[in-house]
Amino acid sequence: xxxxxxxxxxxxxxxxxxxxxxxxxxxxxxxxxxxxxxxxxxxxxxxxxxxxxxxxxxxxxxxxxxxxxxxxxxxxxxxxxxxxxxxxxxxxxxxxxxxxxxxxxxxxxxxxxxxxxxxxxxxxxxxxxxxxxxxxxxxxxxxxxxxxxxxxxxxxxxxxxxxxxxxxxxxxxxxxxxxxxxxxxxxxxxxxxxxxxxxxxxxxxxxxxxxxxxxxxxxxxxxxxxxxxxxxxxxxxxxxxxxxxxxxxxxxxxxxxxxxxxxxxxxxxxxxxxxxxxxxxxxxxxxxxxxxxxxxxxxxxxxxxxxxxxxxxxxxxxxxxxx
Numbered sequence: 001x002x003x004x005x006x007x008x009x010x011x012x013x014x015x016x017x018x019x020x021x022x023x024x025x026x027x028x029x030x031x032x033x034x035x036x037x038x039x040x041x042x043x044x045x046x047x048x049x050x051x052x053x054x055x056x057x058x059x060x061x062x063x064x065x066x067x068x069x070x071x072x073x074x075x076x077x078x079x080x081x082x083x084x085x086x087x088x089x090x091x092x093x094x095x096x097x098x099x100x101x102x103x104x105x106x107x108x109x110x111x112x113x114x115x116x117x118x119x120x121x122x123x124x125x126x127x128x129x130x131x132x133x134x135x136x137x138x139x140x141x142x143x144x145x146x147x148x149x150x151x152x153x154x155x156x157x158x159x160x161x162x163x164x165x166x167x168x169x170x171x172x173x174x175x176x177x178x179x180x181x182x183x184x185x186x187x188x189x190x191x192x193x194x195x196x197x198x199x200x201x202x203x204x205x206x207x208x209x210x211x212x213x214x215x216x217x218x219x220x221x222x223x224x225x226x227x228x229x230x231x232x233x234x235x236x237x238x239x240x241x242x243x244x245x246x247x248x249x250x251x252x253x254x255x256x257x258x259x260x261x262x263x264x265x266x267x268x269x270x271x272x273x274x275x276x277x278x279x280x281x282x283x284x285x286x287x288x289x290x291x292x293x294x295x296x297x298x299x300x301x302x303x304x305x306x307x308x309x310x311x312x313x314x315x316x317x318x319x320x321x322x323x
Contacts, residue, residue: 032193032228039222041102043076043094048122049315054102055122056094058084063091064317065128067119071163073095075101076203078221081301086310093117093128097139099234101225110237111164112145112245119160120150131153132316134309136300137163144280145249147256156259156316158309163271164280166247171240178236179229188229188236196227209269211296250280259286259319261312263305265295286319 097107134142
């Protein structure tokens with residue numbers, strides 16, 4: 001039987017498209033595997049409620065316990081690179097937040113409430129707590145949820161450049177599209193691992209403005225781990241729903257009885273301080289806002305910012321001792 005010409009052309013085009021997609025998927029898988037080999041898990045693992053969580057612990061074993069939670073698109077090395085030296089007197093638990101870095105994320109719809117519950121269970125399994133928490137950006141939102149829902153595990157907190165109130169702006173198109181059918185898997189498995197490495201430097205620099213990004217920041221923080229399919233998808237789901245997540249919790253901040261110091265730069269171009277840190281500090285019963293002139297969103301990577309975090313942590317600890 002002779003195939004009509006238009007149908008034959010369509011079939012040939014579909015075959016070519018299929019081969020192209022298969023080739024792109026194979027290239028994406030190869031690049032993802034290369035990233036995993038380049039930045040292997042280098043810490044400890046603990047399985048909690050079926051999720052394998054990756055973490056580091058630094059500092060004296062008998063020192064006050066601190067939990068450090070990184071922000072979106074990152075991993076434990078991002079916050080650890082900036083603050084480890086400044087916090088060397090504490091026993092710091094640096095956690096890859098669930099789904100990011102080398103930590104698993106359980107199946108099902110995810111939200112700050114589930115994440116806080118898993119982190120609380122992680123702290124219980126470590127026999128750590130109540131801890132003082134340092135949360136950066138989206139990690140600050142998780143910190144607030146942890147303090148509201150699990151006050152027995154949290155003594156106080158230092159929040160840096162916190163994303164804490166709804167309507168932070170529309171999620172980036174690539175995050176929303178990464179959750180869509182058909183196109184989402186293509187972005188996650190092909191576009192991100194292949195094209196993403198070339199965008200890391202410029203994307204990271206925007207998080208420092210008006211400050212300058214440190215040399216070798218992208219490499220030292222292992223930022224490319226976000227380009228692997230699992231972390232990329234987890235982060236995209238968080239950010240695509242960021243406003244709904246924050247709207248569900250911001251009315252409860254007045255319940256937080258623990259001391260909290262918020263540190264932010266007036267010129268933060270990623271999370272506006274006047275919209276987040278300032279009003280939240282006023283709502284928290286024991287909240288205090290400290291502004292750092294000239295600081296950007298990733299303020300913990302400058303000497304000024306790291307010192308400010310260490311000082312705030314000492315002050316929170318001092319207030320706890322007075323209770």
